[in-house]
Amino acid sequence: MKLVLATAALALAAGAATAQDVIRMGTEGAYPPYNFIDDSGEVAGFERELGDELCARAGLTCEWVTTDWDSIIPNLVSGNYDTIIAGMSITDEREEVIDFTQDYYPPTESAYVAASEEVDVLSGVVSAQTATIQAGHVAESGAALLEFATPEETVAAVRDGEADAVFADYDYLLPLVEASGGELMFVGERVPLGGGVGMGLRESDAALRDQFDAAITSMKEDGTLNALLVEWFGEQVGTY
Incomplete structure (x- = not known):
């Protein structure tokens, strides 16, 4: 009512x-x-x-x-x-x-996801969706930024070995990590943005x-x- x-x-x-x-x-x-x-x-x-x-x-x-x-x-x-x-x-x-x-x-917080716990997210290759606050953060972090037009492509780059990690909203990445059967995992610290x-x-x-x-x-x-x-x-x- x-x-x-x-x-x-x-x-x-x-x-x-x-x-x-x-x-x-x-x-x-x-x-x-x-x-x-x-x-x-x-x-x-x-x-x-x-x-x-x-x-x-x-x-x-x-x-x-x-x-x-x-x-x-x-x-x-x-x-x-x-x-x-x-x-x-x-x-x-x-x-x-x-x-x-x-x-x-x-x-909210953004997070890094990789296929290995050994990834250094501050010096490796990190994918992010173009024109996002996450892409801007990666560009300033010291990592090599690999930009893609869609969020699916940023995660696919990690699966394919093209990127060491992906950086995106934690809430977007969480169900993907949970459904990956251990193939994907969170690494590094979460980062509050926006x-x-x-x-x-x-x-x-x-x-x-x-x-x-x-x-x-x-x-x-x-x-x-x-x-x-x-x-x-x-x-x-x-x-x-």
Whole structure:
């Protein structure tokens, strides 16, 4: 009942004009469990459930659009969609180009995964997805950075011996390590990066940002965001 009432209240606050707009939600569709394409070809994952609920609470009609990660910010700025909801960490560098809502996933840690415990992640070859905070960290760490367009390719580089380790979000790597049967393992220390994950919007869309901010706040206050985080990431996930 609390969820229904909160949704209704926010929908009324959004206003009739905005409720008629179709908001295009841009995501990568390749970064489980944040977002991925399911067997029916639809966007699925934590951010699909979150985004649909945020749109309902804000009284918005939304549709989902997928795009390659390395062009995700330029495509937002050029108007190909209206939001980025794609596991994107809030950083000062990105905020020079786009705006963010408050975080809907708390600041988290990145981690190294390798096929051997003997790997030196500070001097070896480390793969990371291009245009990520992880790639930037590797580039400054002293290791040789090997960049790939998709997260799958970064892990494949370790399996194939092309890279000594991969550096990515811990929550992305955890299920891969658990399913590898000992082939992959965490090495080195985890590294806290970024200011949490938020929704990206054009700087000119302040009103839309405020609507999503209000919806995120309501989900934090009534506990539904925490429940969604635990559902998709497990009991160990950080919550609000």
